[in-house]
Amino acid sequence: MTLSPITTQSPRGEGEGERDFQMKILSANFVKSAVEPSHYPAGTLPEIAFAGKSNVGKSSMINVLSQRKGLAKTSNSPGRTQLINFFNINDQFSFVDLPGYGYAKVPVAVRKNWGPMVETYLKERRELRLVIFIMDIRRNPDINDIKMLRWFDYYRIPYLLALTKIDKISRNQTVMRRRVILDSFKRPALTPVLFSAKTGAGRDELWGEMEKFIFEVRNNNR
């Protein structure tokens, strides 16, 4: 089958700062880990999933957004979490931490299972509203990142690209790296959120975007 490049990211652009939004977090709790659909939590809360390479800063982002330091485990040993982890936020929606990819030390059997596990979730989960697709702004997309983006397109899943760890480079480098990454994805028109878990940059902008998908958007394609 051919994978057609349909851009499902919501159009943003001029005046995007107007949507900045600070979500009030009243509760944030781990619900369960899952490998296959029968393990997914029952219920109908809308879901925001987080995807990206191991060590990209996914756990740190979830912790910053939820204002809970230890909600998603943060560590320097990438590849530790190889399951789909569900979190309940405010009893209103769920965060879904998809297992990171591309960590060489993960056993081959686990690595083989990663593709079907994540693809099944993306394909079948009706509660999924939006994927936050995280890239380290200092790294170029590799084959796994490009494959991930193609899944979003193919299954018509709305996604938002977040370029993280921007505190590690200068403003000029940020502009340059942003362009290189979008060009590598062949998506020059995407508007990524520039994020830092260290400084909190991009947090309110990210919430503003997520809020639209949690409370307003119903994706008729799924």
Ligand code: GDP
């Ligand atoms: P995960 O494997 O994708 O969940 O990545 P983690 O959240 O565990 O982060 C991996 C490493 O990157 C940790 O040492 C974090 O402290 C660090 N890190 C994550 N986000 C940022 C960021 O925005 N800025 C900086 N300077 N370090 C970060």
